[in-house]
Amino acid sequence: MAGRLLTGWGGTAPTRAHVLSPADGGAIADVLGGAPPRGVIPRGLGRSYGDAAQNAGGIVLDTTRLRDIHEFDPANGLVTADAGVSLDRLLAVLVPSGWFLPVVPGTRHVTLGGAIAADVHGKNHHRDGTFGRHVRSAVLEAPGGERIVLTPDGSPDELWATTGGMGLTGVVTRATIALTPIATSWIAETTRRTADLDETLEHMSAGDRHHQYTVAWIDCLARGRRFGRSVAMWGDHATVDELPARHRADPLARRDRRALASAPWLPSGLVRHETVAAFNELYFRRAPRSARRIVPLDRFFFPLDALDRWNRLYGRAGLLQYQVVVPFGREDTLRTALEVLNRSGAPALLAVLKRFGPEHGPLSFPMPGWTLAMDLPAGRPALAPVLDRLDELVAEAGGRVYLAKDSRLRPDLLPAMYPRLAAWRRVREALDPDGVMRSDLARRLPALIGRG
Amino acid sequence: MRDALGSVQSVLVLGATSDIAAATVRALVGRRARRVLLAARNPDQALALAEELRVLGADADVIAFDARATAAHEELARAAFDRLGDIDVVLVAFGTLGADVGLASDPAAIAAVLETNFVGAASAIVPIARRMVDQGHGTIVVLSSVAGERARKSNFVYGASKAGLDAFSQGLGDALAATGVTVTVVRPGFVHTKMTAGLRPAPLSTTPEAVAAAIVDGLARRSEIVWTPRLLRVVMSLLRHLPRALFRRLPV
Ligand SMILES: Cc1cc2nc3c(=O)[nH]c(=O)nc-3n(C[C@H](O)[C@H](O)[C@H](O)COP(=O)(O)OP(=O)(O)OC[C@H]3O[C@@H](n4cnc5c(N)ncnc54)[C@H](O)[C@@H]3O)c2cc1C
Ligand SMILES: NC(=O)c1ccc[n+]([C@@H]2O[C@H](COP(=O)([O-])OP(=O)(O)OC[C@H]3O[C@@H](n4cnc5c(N)ncnc54)[C@H](OP(=O)(O)O)[C@@H]3O)[C@@H](O)[C@H]2O)c1
Numbered sequence: 177m178a179g180r181l182l183t184g185w186g187g188t189a190p191t192r193a194h195v196l197s198p199a200d201g202g203a204i205a206d207v208l209g210g211a212p213p214r215g216v217i218p219r220g221l222g223r224s225y226g227d228a229a230q231n232a233g234g235i236v237l238d239t240t241r242l243r244d245i246h247e248f249d250p251a252n253g254l255v256t257a258d259a260g261v262s263l264d265r266l267l268a269v270l271v272p273s274g275w276f277l278p279v280v281p282g283t284r285h286v287t288l289g290g291a292i293a294a295d296v297h298g299k300n301h302h303r304d305g306t307f308g309r310h311v312r313s314a315v316l317e318a319p320g321g322e323r324i325v326l327t328p329d330g331s332p333d334e335l336w337a338t339t340g341g342m343g344l345t346g347v348v349t350r351a352t353i354a355l356t357p358i359a360t361s362w363i364a365e366t367t368r369r370t371a372d373l374d375e376t377l378e379h380m381s382a383g384d385r386h387h388q389y390t391v392a393w394i395d396c397l398a399r400g401r402r403f404g405r406s407v408a409m410w411g412d413h414a415t416v417d418e419l420p421a422r423h424r425a426d427p428l429a430r431r432d433r434r435a436l437a438s439a440p441w442l443p444s445g446l447v448r449h450e451t452v453a454a455f456n457e458l459y460f461r462r463a464p465r466s467a468r469r470i471v472p473l474d475r476f477f478f479p480l481d482a483l484d485r486w487n488r489l490y491g492r493a494g495l496l497q498y499q500v501v502v503p504f505g506r507e508d509t510l511r512t513a514l515e516v517l518n519r520s521g522a523p524a525l526l527a528v529l530k531r532f533g534p535e536h537g538p539l540s541f542p543m544p545g546w547t548l549a550m551d552l553p554a555g556r557p558a559l560a561p562v563l564d565r566l567d568e569l570v571a572e573a574g575g576r577v578y579l580a581k582d583s584r585l586r587p588d589l590l591p592a593m594y595p596r597l598a599a600w601r602r603v604r605e606a607l608d609p610d611g612v613m614r615s616d617l618a619r620r621l622p623a624l625i626g627r628g
Numbered sequence: 629m630r631d632a633l634g635s636v637q638s639v640l641v642l643g644a645t646s647d648i649a650a651a652t653v654r655a656l657v658g659r660r661a662r663r664v665l666l667a668a669r670n671p672d673q674a675l676a677l678a679e680e681l682r683v684l685g686a687d688a689d690v691i692a693f694d695a696r697a698t699a700a701h702e703e704l705a706r707a708a709f710d711r712l713g714d715i716d717v718v719l720v721a722f723g724t725l726g727a728d729v730g731l732a733s734d735p736a737a738i739a740a741v742l743e744t745n746f747v748g749a750a751s752a753i754v755p756i757a758r759r760m761v762d763q764g765h766g767t768i769v770v771l772s773s774v775a776g777e778r779a780r781k782s783n784f785v786y787g788a789s790k791a792g793l794d795a796f797s798q799g800l801g802d803a804l805a806a807t808g809v810t811v812t813v814v815r816p817g818f819v820h821t822k823m824t825a826g827l828r829p830a831p832l833s834t835t836p837e838a839v840a841a842a843i844v845d846g847l848a849r850r851s852e853i854v855w856t857p858r859l860l861r862v863v864m865s866l867l868r869h870l871p872r873a874l875f876r877r878l879p880v
């Protein structure tokens with residue numbers, strides 16, 4: 177057993193675990209059966225920001241050796257693959273055949289298992305819901321020793337406890353996903369600069385009805401009249417007719433996929449107030465006031481993947497992401513949250529604003545409302561009370577913080593933010609009666625599973 | 629668990645009657661620490677602090693601990709982990725100044741300072757560090773002192789004990805690399821506490837609350853060394869390089 181120091185994408189709070197890389201479901205069942213007292217947690221590509229895929233002093237199951245695509249039927253749009261396969265690899269197979277994943281997060285470098293466990297959302301949540309909604313079946317190695325095939329009709333409680341369950345219900349080893357048909361690998365994108373927060377919210381609300389994908393980048397550092405100014409973006413999969421003539425011959429070819437090589441020359445610790453303010457200003461000014469264009473899907477969905485390991489820009493102390501959702505009607509809280517952050521002087525790079533549709537699993541993050549996400553440098557003790565205060569505001573408004581991004585939530589607010597937590601815990605306890613599944617996240621937020 | 633901004637949930641304090649320890653543990657509970665064990669030579673004298681911490685929302689308890697009773701240190705570590713579960717932070721705060729321990733002192737007095745500040749600290753820390761390695765995480769905060777940077781003629785025994793403790797802590801930190809356990813060495817200057825009561829304050833003197841804030845800050849930044857006040861880092865680096873003949877003549 178190799179002991180390894182692990183962190184999430186944020187690089188904060190490193191802890192050591194025994195990392196095992198099993199080659200099949202049988203080996204996973206063996207590990208779960210002989211689990212040490214500090215338990216087991218699965219880990220995909222470690223793209224959750226905090227400690228969800230860490231288990232100090234226990235076992236971390238690296239799933240990335242389980243990476244086969246078992247079945248892909250271009251006729252009916254279903255794919256069955258191992259949980260450790262990355263969305264990047266899946267897309268490489270699916271896109272040329274005219275299929276797309278039903279939901280994608282802001283990076284391709286997550287595993288199928290990680291996408292299920294966090295019940296990830298994309299820019300199309302208002303229409304298509306979370307990733308979990310498109311899972312036709314999932315094979316779960318439950319810690320009680322059973323291998324269970326979860327389906328939306330046969331075992332909805334267990335399936336929905338597992339989607340969003342942050343690995344705490346067992347290890348997903350394989351899943352079947354219903355795909356979205358596409359005619360091209362391009363997105364018809366409309367971009368629009370907005371002057372302030374009111375205009376941003378107004379445009380976002382209107383755009384939802386007409387487009388599959390929507391998102392806005394807010395400049396969190398803008399003050400005064402420009403407070404809340406944004407670059408709003410809408411997109412739909414382009415049809416062949418919409419493509420420039422030169423791309424019509426091979427409409428499904430991928431462009432812009434390669435990342436700049438991991439850049440050792442990237443100055444570490446570049447993110448400071450001045451550089452961030454300058455970047456935001458530049459980004460905002462470079463965006464067209466209003467434009468419609470055809471862009472490669474990778475540029476639309478995964479702009480950050482163009483820079484490999486960009487988290488290093490935050491230096492040794494690392495970064496955290498604060499992502500919250502507040503219900504529609506509580507735009508006041510959204511405004512206050514932005515104001516508080518603005519005043520705190522924290523150098524937030526562009527924050528992302530999105531509208532969510534209906535709620536899903538008991539521990540899934542999305543609920544109908546506005547979600548705001550921003551990256552912040554972690555080496556700033558002064559941020560702690562500021563974010564604690566925001567937690568309180570968000571909880572009061574009936575909103576919540578996203579566990580896949582979290583690394584510092586006020587533990588006492590978890591039950592208020594996830595009112596169906598008790599129901600989730602009952603399902604979890606039935607699947608894991610001996611409390612085998614453990615993570616640093618669960619230790620940091622004791623109400624999650626209710627043990628030490 | 630520690631969170632991304634350095635807040636912790638459980639704290640073991642060795643030398644809980646120390647003024648610096650009290651200020652620090654208050655600050656940590658203010659930053660949401662919820663399980664605290666106060667280890668003190670006279671646990672009764674830590675009861676009031678425990679009560680205060682309970683009012684602030686923590687589950688706080690006391691336990692007997694004598695730095696010089698090294699034979700009991702393994703058992704103390706076991707008991708502390710039993711009561712607290714995971715220990716996120718151990719604050720090593722006990723110490724004795726031995727203000728007039730020097731050339732004129734008898735051997736027992738010399739030994740007492742070294743046994744408390746150096747031997748006792750090393751002996752108490754190791755069994756805790758070992759258990760932290762098993763749990764895969766933890767921070768050991770050690771109260772060293774600027775006095776350990778260069779032993780002064782006026783309190784060379786104390787200075788030597790802190791120099792030893794400081795070296796021990798840094799070496800331990802390196803031995804713990806990649807275990808998930810880290811060591812933070814705190815080097816305060818003159819702090820107004822009962823240890824220094826009645827002494828003439830040195831320049832840049834500070835308060836237990838300021839030291840506590842510096843420690844909380846160091847936890848958030850994952851600092852290996854915390855100078856408090858910060859300016860002492862520069863001052864001490866000058867003093868360290870002062871020629872011996874000159875240093876010896878300083879009125880310190
Ligand atoms: C740049 C960037 C952009 C992002 N954008 C979005 C976004 O737009 N929307 C969104 O929803 N999220 C987003 N995320 C978060 C990311 O999608 C999730 O954290 C996702 O879970 C990461 O997957 P992973 O494979 O890296 O999993 P890890 O981070 O390794 O693990 C995440 C969780 O999944 C569990 N898990 C992993 N594999 C399995 C398995 N086989 N069975 C059971 N549990 C498992 C782990 O135990 C852990 O709790 C983004 C992250 C980054 C870094
Ligand atoms: N004050 C300063 O200027 C200063 C500067 C630099 C570093 N420091 C260091 O900071 C730490 C805390 O000091 P402080 O200023 O808070 O002083 P303090 O209030 O006097 O605290 C020191 C504590 O150590 C305890 N102690 C002494 N011998 C012990 C033993 N054998 N076993 C268990 N506990 C014992 C004492 O307990 P009792 O109550 O039982 O006596 C006392 O409460 C010390 O390590 C000190 O050397 C202080």
